Amino acid sequence: MNKGRRQRVIRSIRSFLSYFRYDLRRNIKSMIAVLLAIVILLFIAKSSVNPEAREEKTDNIPLNQRSFSLVNEDDSEMGAMFVTGLKRLTFLDKVYLDDMETAIRRLDNQETVLMARIPEGLYESANSGKSDVSVEVWFSNWLKMDSYYISTLIKQFVVSAKHSISSVFGFQKTYAQLSGNENKAWEETTKITIDYLVTVLNRMSFLQKNESPPFAMEAYILPAILLLLSSLPGIIVLMSTASIRATAYEDRLLLHCGTVIPLLSRLLIGCIWWILLVVPVLFVIRGMQPGLAIGKISVLLFGSFLSLSLFMTALGRLDTPMATLFQLGSAILFALLVLAGAIYPIHLFPAWLRRVASITPLYYTMQMLYRFIAQAWMKVDIAMEGVLLTFWPIIPSALLAWKYGRRKV
Amino acid sequence: MKQINSIITIILIKLKILAQRPIVILLCLILPVLLNLLAGATIDRNNAMILEGAYVDEADNKTSAKLIDLLDQAVVDWYEMSREEAERALQLGQVDGVFIIPEDFGRIDERNLKDIFSVKFLIKEENIASGLLMENFLVSVVVLYVEAQQQLVLLNMPEALNYSEEEILSLLRENVEAAKEGGAGLHFEFYGDPGRDGEERVIAIPDYSIEVLFLSVFSLIGSLMLADVDTRRRILSVAGGPGKDYIATICTLMISGLVQLLTMNGILRLLMPEMFRPEGYFLIMILLLLMMIAFGQCIALIPLENRVMPASIILFVSITLGGSLIKLPDFWYAGAGQYIPHGWVMGKLLGLPSLISPVAMLIIILAILLTAYYLQVNRQALN
The missing domain is CATH 1.10.357 (Tetracycline Repressor; domain 2)
Known part of the structure; x- marks a missing residue:
């Protein structure tokens, strides 16, 4: 590097440092005040949060548990199977094995939500494939809501049982026809029937682990607050751009520092604001949730700050009064936050609005933040594709800032 | 003045x-x-005596159609939706739960039979309505699982080599229909059936x-x-x-x-x-x-x-x-x-x-x- 060029670089650095120090001095008091306010707020918020309450909420069975009576006149395994199966339902509490009189009394006294009577000969009748005997179910006249709930399940079970029993008999006949061995056919049918009953009792095993993050309000609020805090320095950059636009001071800056240094200085001040607003919050969150990927979250948030601030430097150079620019910048930020899903979860938007939202700058940042936090909070594995998409707004914002965010002669 | x-x-x-x-x-x-x-x-249905669920049929095959048919025969109202619509309806309180029937549902391959018939379930919050919805759905899934088991047993019999797969399944279908017509099943009689309590009363909370x-x-x-x-x-x-x-x-x-x-x-x-x-x-x-x-x-x-x-x-x-x-x-x-x-x-x-x-x-x-x-x-x- 020749001497002249080196001197120019040194001069530029000195100009930058000089301007930056001046900018920083103008902001220092506000920065200290805001940092103190944030620390106080975080202290209040942290002392208000009760992590155990969330655990209790998920551990509690939130339902009124009801009981029912079973009158088993068949003296077969069918009653035992009923009791075992129904006991697995979380909203059913006790099962009373009663006689008819006691069962009716319990129903009238609202001790039970229903009573079921398995008549004599039901098992044999079902086994023969010609069921002419019915299970009788009485519902409570008083506990209508609970009766309704249980009745939906019983009716669904009736539909399923009808199909299953006829398919079992159909299977038995088919097996016998193919093998020519009736005993073997019944043996296989019994195995299938037992497996059916066991499967009914273990029906929860058919539920897959969900891949997309289950929606939880607590995991959603945090990304929204972080995104909001991360976006605020953009407004500060907007106002600092607008405050010197078309002033004599800006003329002098242009002469002494050129077009880039003021822009860089404003962005650096914005960075410091970003650190003050976001980093304390991240520290507190990490203390409360150790498994959180704070580093990755910081990078995402910084990316969103950078793209927004670059855009705001271009916006700040519009030939408009400062108050109007402030309102315009705030309105744009609000719109971006709404479309990112920070104000309302993106799940609530109609499909067309989700498509529109997906092309806005903050959308992917919010989605990734939510996934990171939901993954740590709810201890589920969540797909992380789309991380790189969070950085796409930086390029167009940088171009806008280069073209319109610098004072030209 | x-x-x-x-x-x-x-x-x-x-x-x-x-x-x-x-x-x-x-x-x-x-x-x-x-x-x-x-x-x-958001929607709050202040009549709790109506259960409404949604399903997303990503499989769209015979097995999923059979599952839906089983569900439609009972009391719960089931609505078919796209994934996005279903998630939105769930969050707005329009449905009590959403089942996702995966693309490979019911497709017999080298996977474990239980995995072939597994589904995803989304809820907004754990309550009696979502719990019942889950039970209703799973009871029906079990039926299909058992039928698939039966088919596999029949197709793996040594005697099955003498028949094509279609012939065996056709025979099974005929015999099942015959059993149904013959009265095979478990019959229930309901007394004091609560039914649905009139119209659904929906309130919107702005x-x-x-x-x-x-x-x-x-x-x-x-x-x-x-x-x-x-x-x-x-x-x-x-x-x-x-x-x-x-x-x-x-x-x-x-x-x-x-x-x-x-x-x-x-x-x-x-x-x-x-x-x-x-x-x-x-x-x-x-x-x-x-x-x-x-x-x-x-x-x-x-x-x-x-x-x-x-x-x-x-x-x-x-x-x-x-x-x-x-x-x-x-x-x-x-x-x-x-x-x-x-x-x-x-x-x-x-x-x-x-x-x-x-x-x-x-x-x-x-x-x-x-x-x-x-x-x-x-x-x-x-x-």
Whole structure:
């Protein structure tokens, strides 16, 4: 590097440092005040949060548990199977094995939500494939809501049982026809029937682990607050751009520092604001949730700050009064936050609005933040594709800032 | 009488000033309505005796069709939706749960049979409705699983080599139909069946936070617009000008705020007839309006050229910490949030307890208004 060029670089650095120090001095008091306010707020918020309450909420069975009576006149395994199966339902509490009189009394006294009577000969009748005997179910006249709930399940079970029993008999006949061995056919049918009953009792095993993050309000609020805090320095950059636009001071800056240094200085001040607003919050969150990927979250948030601030430097150079620019910048930020899903979860938007939202700058940042936090909070594995998409707004914002965010002669 | 006429005239002048910027009025009316319609309003079905579920059939094959057929035969209302629609319906409270039938549902391959018939289940919260929905769905899935088991046993028999797969399955189908017609099954008789309890009563709960936000923004903008220097100078030049100006400003902002509040509610009521308002909603919103007017009068003490930024920042802080911008957990509204103006309002609208009663809040607001009046009247400089 020749001497002249080196001197120019040194001069530029000195100009930058000089301007930056001046900018920083103008902001220092506000920065200290805001940092103190944030620390106080975080202290209040942290002392208000009760992590155990969330655990209790998920551990509690939130339902009124009801009981029912079973009158088993068949003296077969069918009653035992009923009791075992129904006991697995979380909203059913006790099962009373009663006689008819006691069962009716319990129903009238609202001790039970229903009573079921398995008549004599039901098992044999079902086994023969010609069921002419019915299970009788009485519902409570008083506990209508609970009766309704249980009745939906019983009716669904009736539909399923009808199909299953006829398919079992159909299977038995088919097996016998193919093998020519009736005993073997019944043996296989019994195995299938037992497996059916066991499967009914273990029906929860058919539920897959969900891949997309289950929606939880607590995991959603945090990304929204972080995104909001991360976006605020953009407004500060907007106002600092607008405050010197078309002033004599800006003329002098242009002469002494050129077009880039003021822009860089404003962005650096914005960075410091970003650190003050976001980093304390991240520290507190990490203390409360150790498994959180704070580093990755910081990078995402910084990316969103950078793209927004670059855009705001271009916006700040519009030939408009400062108050109007402030309102315009705030309105744009609000719109971006709404479309990112920070104000309302993106799940609530109609499909067309989700498509529109997906092309806005903050959308992917919010989605990734939510996934990171939901993954740590709810201890589920969540797909992380789309991380790189969070950085796409930086390029167009940088171009806008280069073209319109610098004072030209 | 003359004084009252004079105040009325000033009010009309100030209302005219506000009307000069119709875009502000329109935005503060349209945006909250739009946001409520698109995403803010949730559904609460206050008739719990109706279960509604949704399914997303990504498989769209014979097995999933059979599963849906089984579900349709029972009592629960099931709706087919796309994944996005289903997630939205779930969050808005329109359905109690959503099942996702995966693409490879029922497709027999080298996977474990249970995995072939496994499904995903999404719920908004754990409650009896979602629990029952899950049970209803899974009971039907079990049927298909067992049928698939039967088919596999038959197809793997040594004797099955003499037949094609289609022949064996056709034979099985015939025999199953014959068993059904022969009366195979488990019969139930129901007594005192509760059935469905009449019509579903649905209420829509609008998003109060967005209404609070836009009413506050509108009040602040109104306060700033009424700080027109030339008009104030003329008004202050008449006898008793400061007092009349002050009263007129408060009345103007009250009138414009009430008109905005009532118009917004009217439009929402037209578009969402089943809309629900909590008890004391209008009282709380009027208190919010008075709060914002008091805030505006305090802001009026700051010189005009420096007023916008601090006013906006303070309002933004109150709105954000008060949970009007981003919904905060209930413990915040019931705890520290109740000491923030917007947090108090949100807590009251959500029905949460607070130490400050509405009467106490009114007294505080009146004290602030009186203090602001005293400070404004005794100022030397005209802003």
